[in-house]
Amino acid sequence: MEERSNLMNMMKLSIKVLIQSALSLGRTLDSDFPPLQQFFVVMEHCLKHGLRAKKSFIGQHKSFFGPLELVEKLCPEASDLATSVRNLPELKTPIGRGRAWLYLAVMQKKLADYLKVLLDHKNLLSEFYEPDALMMEEEGAVIVGLLVGLNVIDANLCLKGEDLDSQVAVIDFSLYLKDTQNTDDGKQDGGITAVLDQKHYVEELNRHLSCTVGDLQTKIECLEKTNSKLQEELTAATDRIKALHEEQQELKKENELIRERSEKHVEVTKQDTKVELETYKQTRQGLDEMYSDVWKQMKEEKKIRMELEKELELQIGMKIEMEIAMKLLEKDTHEKQDTLVALRQQLEEVKAINLQMFHKSQNAESSLQQKKEAISSFEGKTHQMMSSIKQMEDRLQRTEKARQVAEEKNIQLKQEMGGKTESLKQQLTQLDSKWYSYIL
Known part of the structure; x- marks a missing residue:
């Protein structure tokens, strides 16, 4: 109850400040006008009061755009407004669509009319609001009456370029706090009421600040969780890099060992060639055979040296490949972070699409129920018509039977009348003859 009264007082004060500032300026207002921005913030808080949380497979969420969509069904004039809001490509959340709906309704000067239509159908609003919500109580009707005064304002609001999805709805109470020290003695009662109103505003400010602190804490927890996940991925990547460094050092050690072995082998072969040359000079026997053997050994040693040089080149190439692999790993981590951001954006779009599909399914179910x-009702009427047709057929059969009976009776009567007429004729002839004889 106290929260509803505080919200109603804030709405009164925001509308009063907005109208006074707009009339003093005498110009068309845009979206950067601070009193107009604060009016939309207060209006959003009023529409969110007592709003039921809808459950989905993603989680619970509250959106005041759901009740506003009912206006399109109840008032055909608002269909263009709703379609233009849905067609805005930069809006991806229901909160952003609700804010755009309020902007367009204020520009059309029909916000009070649309909300009055909603309040006239509270049975539909009960699906979205709790029983003690502001829109379900008398304060909602009072706010609708106050909104009529906004028709004197000309608002020119540009929705392109506005980030309505991520705006934080925080009320700036500095616009509404008054200085009551310079009031006269005859206005002490008004000063007391102003002080009380300021007390309520400060309490409401504290409540909203606590709500924002809670939201920020939840966001911080989410960021800490994501940070911890990223740190785990980073530690895993650093472990892999360390392992690669260790493998690189081991390869370097192996290369050094191979070089030392090759150098030792070359020295040994040099010493062997020297000894062989000395023996060749001393003995000079079997020159051709020994020369051919030495030449073969020299070729083999050259081959071994070439193979060792090739292995060295391979090891250097592997080292370069390891460095390239490390760079690719770093690039892969950056790409994974980018994909995480893209997946979050896709998740938000999926939420919005699911909400639209949910509303469409509700509309389809309602139309199917009506059908x-x-x-x-048509089946009941057809059953009634079939029963009446059966009754008419029974009556027709009865009348046919009665007609046949009447025809038979008529035939019998005709036969009896014929017999009686003949007997009368005979009697008349007899009477005539008797009468004639009597006259004679």
């Missing part, structure tokens, strides 16, 4: 009711 089922119409079909059931």
Whole structure:
């Protein structure tokens, strides 16, 4: 109850400040005008009061755009407004669509009319709001009456380029706090009421600040979780880099060992060649055979040296490949971070699409229910017509039977009348003859 009264007082004060500042300026207002921005913030808080949380497979969420979509069904004039809001490509959340809907309704000067239509159908609003919500109580009707005064304002609001999805709805109470020290003695009662109003505003400010602190804490927790995940991935990447460094050092050691072995082998072969040359000079026997053997050994040693040089080049190439692999790993980590950001954006879009599909399914179910009711009523009427047709057929059969009986009775009567007429004729002839004889 106290929260509803505080919100209503803030709405009164925001509308009063907005109208006074707009009339003093005498110009068309834009979206950068601070009193107009604060009016939309207060209006959003009023529409969010007592809003039911809808559950989905992603989680619970509250959006005041759901009740505003009912205006399109109840008032056909608002269909263009709703379609233009849905067609805005930069809006991806229901909160952003609700804010755009409020902007367009204020520009059309029909915000009070649309909300009055909603309040006239509270049975539909009960699906979105709690029973003690502001829109379900008398304060909602008072706010709708106050919104009529906004029709004197001309608002020119540009929705392109506005980031309505991520704006933080925080009320700036500095616009509404008054200085009551310079008031006269005859206005002490007004000063006391102003002080009380300021007390309520400060309490509401503290409440909203606590709510924002809670939201920020949840965001910080989410960021800490993501940071911890990224740190784990980074530690895993650093472990892999360390392992690669160790492998690189081991390869370097192996290369050094191979070089030392090759150098030792070359020295040994040099010493062997020297000894062989000395023996060749001393003995000079079997010159051709020994020369051929030495030449073969020299070729083999050259081959071994070439193979060792090739292995060295391979080891150097592997070292270069390891460095390239490390760079690719770093690039892969950056790409994974980018994909995480893209996946989050896709998740938000999926949320919005699911909400739209949910509303469409509700509309389809309602139309299907209406069609089922119409079909059931038509079936009842057809059953009544069939029963009446059966009754008419029974009556027709009865009348046919009665007609046949009447025809038979008529035939019998005609036969009896014929017999009686003949007997009368005979009697008349007898009477005539008797009468004639009597006259004679």
